[in-house]
Amino acid sequence: MGPTRRMLLVGLPRFLTDAWSWLNYKPVMASTYDGRPHRALGPEIQATWLPEEAVRRLAAYKLLAAYDSNQAGELAALAGNAEAAERREFGDPSSFVDTTLAHVLGKTQQIVVPGAEHAKDDEATPEAVAAAAAQERLRAWAEAELLPLRMQACERKTVLLGDGVYLLAWDPTKGRARLQTFDPGFYFPVIEDDADPGDYPSRVHLAWEIPEDPKRGIKARVRRITYELGPIEPAARPETANSSSRQGIDATADADAVMAGPGDAVDTATGRIVRAYPWAPDKASAVTCYLTDADWFLEDLRNGQTLDDFPLDKARFRERADGTTLDRLDLRIDFLPVVHISNSIADGEHFGQSSLAKVFQALDELAETDTDSARASATTGAPIIALAGSHAEVDRVTGRPKPLDIAPGSVFQLADGGRMDVLDTSSQLAELRARVEELRERAAVNARLPAVSLGTVDPSDVPSGYALQLSLGPLDSLIDAMRLARAHKYTLLLKMVQRLHQAGQVEDWPAGPPLPARLVFGPHTPTDRAAILDEVIKGVSAGVLSLETGIRMLQDAGYPIEDAREEVERIDARRTPTSPEPHESTAADEEKQHEDEKDSPADQRGGPQGDRAEAA
Structure with missing residues (x-):
């Protein structure tokens, strides 16, 4: 009987295409057969509580952050590439991000309500006056909340990572809506399988892992803040008034068994509790937003529960400053106060794409060339010298020749026929420097950041203003697309700000539909x-x-x-009155002047010349 043959089943390589497939060439992004990233990108990437679809996104965020902080070599070394520890990184990714951010935001950001410019007309309409008042309130709120500063923080993450997150919350102490920015790595929307990527989700988690601290006796845990839309729950039911496990209300519940809360009513047709919000006083709504803020120990999540189905019996709910437990707290608003900013226009994906996506490999090549250039400059500045016909001093302890110390003014005695050879690498260094400029220029072209926008062009090299304008064409189209992706989100943010002030019953914010307000960015080019x-x-x-x-x-x-x-x-008001125009002479005026000259004395008509004229 011959030898037994065993069939070894080898898994076929996968071709993965998603919003982060431009990073597939990096070994740390798919180090295992199932495509999970390397542990060097962070232990939390391997956490069992993370949704499967969020793993690659968080790994991409970690990788992009490493490039932005000049730690790509360190990350590659942790992943097993020993040579990457000598990688030279000179801040090119950060420069690209900062330049793009400056152009996207422009020099100024201003809140504008259409129609407000006509409020000071002689016959201004009530709509124009209301628009001007709303514009003034929004600008005052933006100044109090340091909106430009928070935009800088959020938009830089959006340009670098592809996504940014704003969170709004009502602060009764300050009497205004507070604005907070979140890292997109904490953002986990619950998107239905058949939902449009552009639709607003009805449930959003903000979650992150808190490491353990043995010195303080704190165990590792996960904090999760959840905003979700749902039916308005009754204040109490006769059969469940003392039950703490109540989660909702049946749509077909008996209206007599439902006890509506203050300001709510029961719709007898559907049995639901409805509420009239200040921004829609004539339209009753059966939807409200619930807030849950709790944390779980990691040891309680070993049964494979993902983020969306944490066990509520293991939760430790947090409390508000007034002592209210944040367990499905009714916020009395019908929207999620979370705004996700996307860096690119949605094309089948909920999340955006980093501005570095198209030039990531060029940035790698640029860093490798910088590393080679640094090595070549070392041999150029301190060249390798070979001596022939010279005897080196011998170390008496080891019996080996001592290394020669070459310094300015060193003299070496050579025997007859001796020589000294120097390894010259200056030509290679010049080629590497030219290669660096070539790569930087190509990366700028592919990123649609002209050299003039990066500040690497001498103004005297630009032939004309028209040529400069043509060179900025790719940048104009890039900024137009990026601002278009943000326009609706900032309009939505300002709409939420108005609604939160209405819900907070601030006197200066009257009830009624919020006025459309938009954020206008200043010019992005000089x-x-x-x-x-x-x-x-x-x-x-x-x-x-x-x-x-x-x-x-x-x-x-x-x-x-x-x-x-x-x-x-x-x-x-500062214009001076204009001087009277000169009087135009007519035929009657000329005839009268001629008669006056005839009647006037000779001395008044010019002396001797007048006498000669009279004698003639």
Whole structure:
């Protein structure tokens, strides 16, 4: 009987395409057969409580953060690449992110409510007056909440990681809505399988793992903050008034058995509890938002529970400052106060894409070339020297020749025919430096960041302003697309701010539908302010431009003009009265002047010349 053959089943390689497949070439992103990332990206990536679809996203965030902080080599070394410890990283990814962020936000960010500019007209409509008041309230709130500063923090994460998260919460002590930014790695929306990626989820988790601290006796645990929409629960039911396990209300419940809370009512047709919110006083809603804030010990989650189905009997619920337990707390709003900012326009994905995605491999190549350049510069600055015909001093202890110490002024005695050879690597260093510039330029082109936007172009090399404008074309299209992806989200954020102030019953925020407000970003490219000022002066003087249009052009150019209409009024108030126009001479005036000259004395008509004229 011959030898037995055994069939070894080898798994076929997988071709994975998703929102983060541009990182598949990195070994740390798929170090195992099932595609799970390497543990070097963080122990929490391997946590059993994480949803399976969130593992690759969190790994991508870790990898992008490592590149941003010049730790890509350190991360690769932890993953088993020993040579990566000598990797040179000079901040090119961070430079790309900061440049993109500056262009996306522009020099200024301003809240604008359409129609507010007509509030000071002579016949201003009530709508215009209301728009101006809402605009003033929103701007005051933005100043109190340091909105530009928080936008810088959130938008930098959005540009780098592809996603950013804002959280709004009502603060009764300060009497205003508070704005907080969250790392997108803590953001876990519950998206249905058949849901549109652009739809707003009805349940969102903000969760993160808290490591253990043996010195303080704190065990490792997971904190989860959940916002979810659901039917309005009754204040009490006769059969469940003392039950703490109540989670909701049956849609077909008996209306007589339901006890509505303050300000609520029971819809007799459906048996549901309905509520009229201040922003929709004429429309009753049966939906509200619930808040749950609790933490779980990791040892209590060893049964494979994922984030969305943690055991409630093991939860330790947190309490609010007034002592209210945050266990399905009714926030008395019908929306989730969480706004997810996407860096790119949604195309079948809920999450956005990093601005470094298309140039990630170029950044790797750039770092490797920088490393080779550093090594070549070491041999160029301290060259390798070979001596022939010289006897090195011998160490009496070891019996081995001592290494030669070459310093300025060193003299070596060579025998007849001796020579000294120097290894010259300056030519290789020059080639490597040229390669670095080539890679940097190519990465800038693929990232749609022209060299002029990165500040690497000498202004004297630009032939004309028109050529400069053409070179900024790719940057214009990039910023337009990124701002388009954010426009609706910031409109939604300002809408939520108005609703939270209405729910907080602030006097200055009247009830009614919130007015549409948008966030306007300033110009993202430098402008020739002197040329625009000259253009406005000529256009207004010639009458082809109105003064209001000219003022708006100056605003767009970056002149410190807060309100266009107020600026027009100040200009009109400071204008000096114009001098009277010269009187046009007529035929009657000329005839009267001729008669006066005839009747006037000779001495009044010019002396001797007058006498000669009279004699003639």
